Amino acid sequence: MQDDLKARLCDAVDAGFDRQIEFLSELTSHPSTRGNEQSAQNFMADELSVRGYEIDRWQIDVAEIENLPGFSPVIGPYDDAVNVVGTHRSNTQKGRSLILNGHIDVVPEGPLDMWDTPPFEPRVEGGWLYGRGGGDMKAGLASNLFALDALRACGFAPAGDVHFQSVVEEECTGNGALACLARGYKADAVLIPEPFSEHLVTAQLGVIWFQVHLKGRPTHVAYVGSGANAIEAAFPLIKALHDMEHRWNAAENRPDDYAHMDHALNLNVGKIEGGDWTSSVPAWSVFDVRMAIFPGQSIEAAKAEIEEVILDAARDNDFLRNSLPEIVYHGFHAEGYALSQDSSERAISAIEMLDRAHQAATGQELVREAITATTDARFFGLYADTPALVYGPRAEAIHGFNERVELESIRRITKATAMFIADWCDVEEI
Amino acid sequence: MQDDLKARLCDAVDAGFDRQIEFLSELTSHPSTRGNEQSAQNFMADELSVRGYEIDRWQIDVAEIENLPGFSPVIGPYDDAVNVVGTHRSNTQKGRSLILNGHIDVVPEGPLDMWDTPPFEPRVEGGWLYGRGGGDMKAGLASNLFALDALRACGFAPAGDVHFQSVVEEECTGNGALACLARGYKADAVLIPEPFSEHLVTAQLGVIWFQVHLKGRPTHVAYVGSGANAIEAAFPLIKALHDMEHRWNAAENRPDDYAHMDHALNLNVGKIEGGDWTSSVPAWSVFDVRMAIFPGQSIEAAKAEIEEVILDAARDNDFLRNSLPEIVYHGFHAEGYALSQDSSERAISAIEMLDRAHQAATGQELVREAITATTDARFFGLYADTPALVYGPRAEAIHGFNERVELESIRRITKATAMFIADWCDVEEI
Numbered sequence: 119m120q121d122d123l124k125a126r127l128c129d130a131v132d133a134g135f136d137r138q139i140e141f142l143s144e145l146t147s148h149p150s151t152r153g154n155e156q157s158a159q160n161f162m163a164d165e166l167s168v169r170g171y172e173i174d175r176w177q178i179d180v181a182e183i184e185n186l187p188g189f190s191p192v193i194g195p196y197d198d199a200v201n202v203v204g205t206h207r208s209n210t211q212k213g214r215s216l217i218l219n220g221h222i223d224v225v226p227e228g229p230l231d232m233w234d235t236p237p238f239e240p241r242v243e244g245g246w247l248y249g250r251g252g253g254d255m256k257a258g259l260a261s262n263l264f265a266l267d268a269l270r271a272c273g274f275a276p277a278g279d280v281h282f283q284s285v286v287e288e289e290c291t292g293n294g295a296l297a298c299l300a301r302g303y304k305a306d307a308v309l310i311p312e313p314f315s316e317h318l319v320t321a322q323l324g325v326i327w328f329q330v331h332l333k334g335r336p337t338h339v340a341y342v343g344s345g346a347n348a349i350e351a352a353f354p355l356i357k358a359l360h361d362m363e364h365r366w367n368a369a370e371n372r373p374d375d376y377a378h379m380d381h382a383l384n385l386n387v388g389k390i391e392g393g394d395w396t397s398s399v400p401a402w403s404v405f406d407v408r409m410a411i412f413p414g415q416s417i418e419a420a421k422a423e424i425e426e427v428i429l430d431a432a433r434d435n436d437f438l439r440n441s442l443p444e445i446v447y448h449g450f451h452a453e454g455y456a457l458s459q460d461s462s463e464r465a466i467s468a469i470e471m472l473d474r475a476h477q478a479a480t481g482q483e484l485v486r487e488a489i490t491a492t493t494d495a496r497f498f499g500l501y502a503d504t505p506a507l508v509y510g511p512r513a514e515a516i517h518g519f520n521e522r523v524e525l526e527s528i529r530r531i532t533k534a535t536a537m538f539i540a541d542w543c544d545v546e547e548i
Numbered sequence: 549m550q551d552d553l554k555a556r557l558c559d560a561v562d563a564g565f566d567r568q569i570e571f572l573s574e575l576t577s578h579p580s581t582r583g584n585e586q587s588a589q590n591f592m593a594d595e596l597s598v599r600g601y602e603i604d605r606w607q608i609d610v611a612e613i614e615n616l617p618g619f620s621p622v623i624g625p626y627d628d629a630v631n632v633v634g635t636h637r638s639n640t641q642k643g644r645s646l647i648l649n650g651h652i653d654v655v656p657e658g659p660l661d662m663w664d665t666p667p668f669e670p671r672v673e674g675g676w677l678y679g680r681g682g683g684d685m686k687a688g689l690a691s692n693l694f695a696l697d698a699l700r701a702c703g704f705a706p707a708g709d710v711h712f713q714s715v716v717e718e719e720c721t722g723n724g725a726l727a728c729l730a731r732g733y734k735a736d737a738v739l740i741p742e743p744f745s746e747h748l749v750t751a752q753l754g755v756i757w758f759q760v761h762l763k764g765r766p767t768h769v770a771y772v773g774s775g776a777n778a779i780e781a782a783f784p785l786i787k788a789l790h791d792m793e794h795r796w797n798a799a800e801n802r803p804d805d806y807a808h809m810d811h812a813l814n815l816n817v818g819k820i821e822g823g824d825w826t827s828s829v830p831a832w833s834v835f836d837v838r839m840a841i842f843p844g845q846s847i848e849a850a851k852a853e854i855e856e857v858i859l860d861a862a863r864d865n866d867f868l869r870n871s872l873p874e875i876v877y878h879g880f881h882a883e884g885y886a887l888s889q890d891s892s893e894r895a896i897s898a899i900e901m902l903d904r905a906h907q908a909a910t911g912q913e914l915v916r917e918a919i920t921a922t923t924d925a926r927f928f929g930l931y932a933d934t935p936a937l938v939y940g941p942r943a944e945a946i947h948g949f950n951e952r953v954e955l956e957s958i959r960r961i962t963k964a965t966a967m968f969i970a971d972w973c974d975v976e977e978i
Binding site: 225226227228229289290325327333347353356387388389391392393394395396397398400402406407408449450517518 | 655656657658659662719720755757763777779780783786816817818819820821822823824825826827828829830831832833835836837838879880947948949
């Protein structure tokens with residue numbers, strides 16, 4: 119790519135940047151938690167449509183994906199789980215195709231009083247945009263869209279097909295991205311601007327979600343000593359799971375990408391509920407766990423060990439021995455994925471091109487990083503033989519309070535993305 | 549009382565017993581959990597009204613009771629907290645007055661799948677009536693009512709005023725009984741047929757309810773090691789509370805009524821809730837605790853120690869040190885009460901008369917028992933100088949699943965109650 123085009127693309131990103139942040143603010147104001155993504159998806163579809171992209175909008179059909187590799191057990195109905203894809207068709211088809219992927223769903227905002235300002239009333243302050251989902255990952259969706267806009271502002275379109283994907287379900291199953299695969303969307307590479315500080319993600323962990331249900335047959339608290347309480351019976355199970363977490367993190371179990379990390383695999387007790395009445399010994403409790411696994415670690419083997427750990431701990435407990443816990447899987451069945459292990463020519467050249475674009479946008483070397491989370495990249499990398507580049511802006515407190523994303527970082531990522539598109543797909547005149 | 553009247557009262561109870569169990573079944577079918585007592589109270593008011601009792605029915609006004617001794621902090625609004633009292637006025641006033649008290653509220657039924665048959669569809673099987681609240685304490689309300697019916701069937705009425713009280717809020721605050729006191733209901737003695745196996749309750753514990761609220765500022769689970777999780781941060785606090793429970797139960801702290809019990813004071817973590825998303829480190833949790841205290845133990849001192857224990861444990865925790873838990877009181881502030889300490893002539897003679905009635909109904913000595921729960925007896929005993937006799941039928945699994953009450957025990961208690969009324973109040977012809 120010529121230096122002249124690089125400069126023009128960067129200028130175009132700068133020229134459109136105020137509008138881009140306005141777009142991001144509006145997108146972030148849609149409270150698109152699971153089940154509530156519709157208004158945000160309407161907004162995305164409208165924005166893609168006015169730009170002339172071909173719109174595909176469909177409700178995920180579990181029956182179409184449940185037997186595919188990578189499927190995760192579903193939480194609740196999918197009545198309102200709608201994906202949106204906008205497609206650019208190249209006239210010349212002289213270049214490579216590309217998927218620009220991002221997820222529209224955001225995690226719950228948590229207690230409102232822990233936010234300095236309301237989570238779905240985004241605000242810009244001190245060079246950061248604050249709001250739930252602003253970083254994870256609506257800034258990425260905005261970057262994808264405005265990078266394409268920058269090409270257009272320069273009189274160009276990608277010289278290969280580009281599918282702009284706005285998917286649901288990234289935060290709990292990945293079934294939104296999987297549904298895009300099932301619908302036939304393929305490309306020579308994928309870019310997913312998840313907020314990892316302008317680093318290229320070379321490896322990501324797998325994630326398993328499970329629920330543990332405890333039940334018992336207690337009575338009035340007046341007649342019960344310790345040990346027969348379905349809430350407190352959960353505590354030794356959680357301890358046993360943490361012991362398992364430490365074993366899994368042992369140095370001998372780490373693949374190369376994670377060899378330097380003492381504790382890459384985090385076990386999180388994310389939710390708990392139990393009991394109905396303060397003066398009744400609780401008859402039930404349920405807790406929800408997220409556990410990570412390394413790339414290459416088998417989900418089935420991990421599940422078997424999780425079950426063994428829980429049931430062994432339960433058998434040590436007088437209360438649980440006769441009423442063993444039930445383990446329910448209800449979300450992520452996500453394998454790990456390592457771009458670093460993809461030695462294909464496509465992967466190598468995609469990374470080289472992203473590296474050049476990054477350097478042109480930032481003046482810095484592209485840092486490569488193994489992350490301790492999962493992303494939708496695994497679907498493309500593992501199940502569609504497509505190199506998946508996860509590369510997005512700097513954000514802070516994602517999944518936390520006062521989630522924020524840095525504006526200048528969004529600007530740099532958008533420029534790098536525009537240059538990467540132009541390089542990877544080549545360009546054709548509009 | 550003449551043996552002839554005793555026999556006639558027992559016969560009258562037998563003659564009405566089928567109707568009594570029908571009444572109890574219908575009463576038990578009303579799901580009168582907190583906030584849902586209205587239909588059961590309507591039923592009680594109708595039954596009292598058709599028998600000619602003077603009906604007093606009123607909504608509890610917090611402003612009228614909140615400064616009285618024995619008041620407990622309120623859970624939620626009292627829009628539908630309605631007491632019902634039916635009063636018999638004696639024509640002769642030659643005898644003593646009596647309050648027959650029972651509570652209409654029942655504790656939540658818990659998971660339906662743990663009941664063999666639905667909790668609010670009472671059934672009789674093998675000599676027991678099954679259903680939530682059948683034992684605790686609708687059988688007692690039925691016994692009070694049908695004992696009076698038995699007198700009437702013999703052509704008599706009590707020769708002193710009798711107030712039949714059907715109160716709410718016994719299971720969480722006792723504010724229903726307190727509101728009866730505030731409304732001016734007084735008598736020479738009180739009988740409360742709580743289901744304690746036909747024993748006379750000589751002492752009951754106090755109970756304190758409190759909620760512990762934990763908060764933190766966590767983020768995506770990918771970035772968090774152990775120790776910063778608002779759910780798991782609760783565990784050491786609960787352990788510290790159990791340590792306190794063991795100290796309070798130490799032999800040197802027990803009053804005489806409880807000297808023989810190693811563990812009269814039970815601490816119950818009855819409810820817990822926390823977290824919003826499996827892959828977000830939980831930012832909050834709340835757990836609800838019931839703790840008992842001995843008669844004579846100060847509520848204020850107990851609360852101060854509870855708070856100190858929680859805050860000390862929190863200060864030992866890296867996560868909580870900078871965000872100390874909030875302790876909220878939202879239910880029982882109940883002192884203990886010991887009838888055994890009431891050396892008044894009224895108490896002694898009431899107990900003697902109940903003992904005689906019990907022996908006549910059962911052929912057994914009256915067993916005296918210190919219980920590990922609380923009842924509304926404390927309001928009469930502590931704040932109205934009125935001996936409160938807690939004496940009711942045998943029940944099992946109260947607050948549990950398949951709660952049940954023994955029919956023959958109800959029969960015996962009803963007979964004993966009828967004879968006690970006739971003895972305590974004396975009788976007059978209708």
